[in-house]
Amino acid sequence: MPKILIIEDEPELVKVLRSYLEKSRFDVLTAYRGDTGLSTWENERPDLVLLDLNLPGLDGLDVAREIRRKSDTPIIMLTARVEETDQLIGLELGADDYVTKPFSPRVVAAKVRAVLRRSEAAPTPARILRVADLEIDLDAHTVTRAGETLDLTPTEFALLATMAASPGRAFSRMRLLEAAQGAAFEGYERTIDAHIKNLRAKLEADPKNPQYIETVFGVGYRFVRQ
Numbered sequence: 481m482p483k484i485l486i487i488e489d490e491p492e493l494v495k496v497l498r499s500y501l502e503k504s505r506f507d508v509l510t511a512y513r514g515d516t517g518l519s520t521w522e523n524e525r526p527d528l529v530l531l532d533l534n535l536p537g538l539d540g541l542d543v544a545r546e547i548r549r550k551s552d553t554p555i556i557m558l559t560a561r562v563e564e565t566d567q568l569i570g571l572e573l574g575a576d577d578y579v580t581k582p583f584s585p586r587v588v589a590a591k592v593r594a595v596l597r598r599s600e601a602a603p604t605p606a607r608i609l610r611v612a613d614l615e616i617d618l619d620a621h622t623v624t625r626a627g628e629t630l631d632l633t634p635t636e637f638a639l640l641a642t643m644a645a646s647p648g649r650a651f652s653r654m655r656l657l658e659a660a661q662g663a664a665f666e667g668y669e670r671t672i673d674a675h676i677k678n679l680r681a682k683l684e685a686d687p688k689n690p691q692y693i694e695t696v697f698g699v700g701y702r703f704v705r706q
């Protein structure tokens with residue numbers, strides 16, 4: 481059963497929604513404050529959140545922002561008519577839909593079903609970059625060329641992933657140095673050259689005549705645009 485979290489401070493409303501959603505075969509969790517709602521979300525990871533805007537503890541918009549910062553959990557905002565501007569802000573913050581009070585629980589349940597259907601149908605964005613016979617898996621941190629796994633160091637991987645994500649864009653050595661910081665890079669700008677040299681030796685059929693990573697004179701390097 482899909483788990484729905486209701487964060488709403490009007491007990492009467494919570495009661496009505498809960499009973500209708502439970503009858504519609506949802507598993508229902510409730511919170512009456514923004515801050516406790518957020519920690520319930522953290523602990524329970526519900527499939528969808530019904531979120532009131534004006535809440536004690538932590539404002540509904542802040543709750544939405546915090547959830548969106550960490551996950552794609554669908555959010556439906558529960559708003560009063562006077563809060564029209566806030567509805568728009570809520571949607572900008574990544575809420576999936578909203579219902580205006582007063583509402584019938586039947587309408588809320590229908591929206592819940594629609595949003596859940598939509599979020600299940602949405603494909604997870606590809607985190608794999610493919611260029612010619614090169615395949616860079618950003619999640620698995622693996623690189624293959626023509627199906628063969630290449631053995632890259634974390635720094636080399638960070639450099640390659642940064643450049644390959646924006647083919648055709650020139651990266652300064654300073655920018656590449658920043659990108660490599662995540663891979664615990666130590667050293668000066670010029671040592672990027674050494675990493676690029678090693679990267680090319682592994683990546684390129686002919687490192688002297690690179691087909692993937694080009695030198696941009698006076699700037700740095702770029703991953704070729706196909």
Ligand code: CA
Pocket residue numbers: 488489490532533534535
């Ligand atoms: Ca309220």
